[in-house]
Amino acid sequence: MSEQADHIAVESDCQHGDDSHRHGYIGAKDDYLKRLRRIEGQARGLQRMVDEDAYCIDILTQVSAMTKALHAVSLGLLNDHMTHCVLAAAGEGDDAARVKIDEAMAAIARLAR
Incomplete structure (x- = not known):
């Protein structure tokens, strides 16, 4: 089966409310979890720096x-959404594709704020 056919075959995987769905990031789930755990460690490190009265500029650095790391996770998830969920919806037709594109645009708008 071609890559495009794979995306179309999993079109229902991206639907909300379906307990059996698979999201586009599933293939990289372990990588995302590793990154998020690293970010969690950064947050604990920031708390420790404040608790220990670290220099303001060092804390800001x-x-x-941490902000860059979160942005990298966000961009990766957005890419996975576009290449999995949006592409699959495109195989369903214009209405389904428009819904997924609108979701992506709303997410981009939230990230850009």
């Missing part, structure tokens, strides 16, 4: 690093 770590906040920036």
Whole structure:
């Protein structure tokens, strides 16, 4: 089966409310979890820095690093959504594709704020 056919075959995998659905990030789930655990560690490190009265600029530098890490996760998830859920919906027709594109645009707008 071609890659495009795979996406179309899993079109229902991206639907909300379906307990059996698979999201586009599933193939990289372990990578995402590893990244999120690293970010969690960064957050604990920031708390420790504040607790230990670290220099403001050093704390801000770590906040920036954590923010970049969260943005990288967000962009990866957005890419997975576009290449899995949006592509699958495109195989269903214009209405389904429009819904997924609108979801992606709303997510982008939230990330850009």
